[in-house]
Amino acid sequence: MSTLLNIDAVSIQLSGNVIVDNLSLSLEPGDIGCLLGPSGCGKTTLLRAIAGFTPVSEGKIQLHGKTVSSSRTQKPTEQRHVGMMFQDFSLFPHLTVADNIRFGINRLGKKQQDSRVDELLARIDLNGYQNRYPHELSGGQQQRVALARALAPKPKLMLLDEPFSSLDAELREVLTHDVRRLLKEEGITTLLVTHDQQEAFAMADKAGVMYSGQLLQWETPYALYHQPTHQLVADFIGRGVLLNGEIKEQKLHCSFGVIEHRQLINKPNMSVNFLVRPDDVLINNDSNMKATVVGCGFRGSHYLYSLELTDGSQVLAVGPSHQPLKTNERIGIDIDFDHLVVFDSSLCELPD
Known part of the structure; x- marks a missing residue:
């Protein structure tokens, strides 16, 4: 299987400023990739360069x-066979729904156009909407039509730039799964840009975090x-906190006491920052380790406590x-690190 998209040590400068810095990643045919990161980190600039x-x-x-x-x-x-869908x-x-979808395939014969439009309307669950206009559709329906229009020419690669950002959270979750299914059915390799982690987790086969133009990890x-593999990735992905600790004789000495873990084997003595996620902390009032509840947030099925x-x-x-x-x-807690993630505190610096 040949790599469909290969980005090899790419740098991009705009007005003398480095926006993307020595970035490499690849996607295999049919894979969905996702770039995460804060605003201004270079995600959209990279997408525009690919297009x-x-x-x-x-x-x-x-x-x-x-x-x-x-x-x-x-x-x-126009010679790259790349489709692109923007957030707006x-x-x-x-143009009607059907004419919007057929816009990119107007060089095909009429029967071929009609067949492709009908096929895509069925796939986006909008049969019977072909004669409606965009203002007659909901936001979610407009998003589906925009995706169908981008898919109509059967591009080799689809680029999605924050495609769900203008939609409410509930609709965004539904469409994320629907769009992934549609892209997989079409077999279209896709690169998505978003700041929403849950969107990335639901959509992507591969994902990466960008910061200041650099790709910190692609996995x-x-x-x-x-x-x-980088402190900024640990801090950006998921809810969690980084605490200070010391590794001494392959044991972590920290706020929780002394922790032994398989991932500390052969680790040298050093000062570290280690990652603690909510699923690492278990509430157990029979435990001798104590903590005080200082905040809580209702999440429907559960509370998230500080x-x-x-x-x-x-x-x-x-x-x-x-x-x-x-x-x-005052409550009791246990610590259960399935994955213990530690960073040498002397190396935990931001990229230049």
């Missing part, structure tokens, strides 16, 4: 092994969450909603 709207300063972008962008090459956008949908208000969503340890450090924990704890209540 051909923005030139690269260094490195190269390849589709099916052929270079489409480099410092010497800039293949026109950009539907043509004067499965599971590995990003459980095995972050707990203060005896040394003043704070961690998060989850408890069932039918047994709420009170603020200032």
Whole structure:
């Protein structure tokens, strides 16, 4: 299986500023990838470079092994067979649903156009909507039509830039699963840009975190969450806190006491920051380890508690909603690190 998208050591400068810095990643045919990161980290700029709207300063972008962008090459956008969907949908208000979808395939014969439009309307569950106009559709329906229009020419690669950001949370969750299903059915390799972690986890086969133009880690969503290789990834992905500790004789000395763990074997003595997620902290009133409830947030099926340890450090924990704890209540806790993630505190610096 040949790599469909290969980004090799790409840097992008705009107005003399480095926006993307020596970034590499790849996607296999049919894979869905996702780039996460704060606003201004370079996610959308990279997407625009893949589409051909923005030139690269260094490195190269390849589709099916052929270079489409480099410092010497800039293949026109229309020759890349790349589809792109923006967060504002950009539907043509004067065209019907069917005409919006057929916009990118108007060079095909009429029967072929009609067949593809009918096929996509069925896949997005909008049979019978072909003669409606965008203003007659809900936000979710408009999003589906925009996706169908982008998919109509059967692009080699689909680029999605914050496609669900204008929708409410409940609709966003439904559409995330629907869009993934549709992309998989079509077999379209996809790169998604978002700031929403749950969206990324639901959509992506591979995901990465960008910061200041750099790709800090490119992995499965599971590995990003459980095995972050950079402190910024640990801090950005999931809810959690980083506490200080010391590794001495392959044991972690910290706010919880002394912790032994398989991942500390052969670790040298050093000062560390270690990651504590809510699922690492178990509420158990029979435990000798104590904490004080200093805050709570109702999440429907559960509460998310802020707990203060005896040394003043704070961690998060989850408890069932039918047994709420009170603020200032003293409780017992256990620690269960399935994955113990530690970082050498002397190396925990932000990228330049």
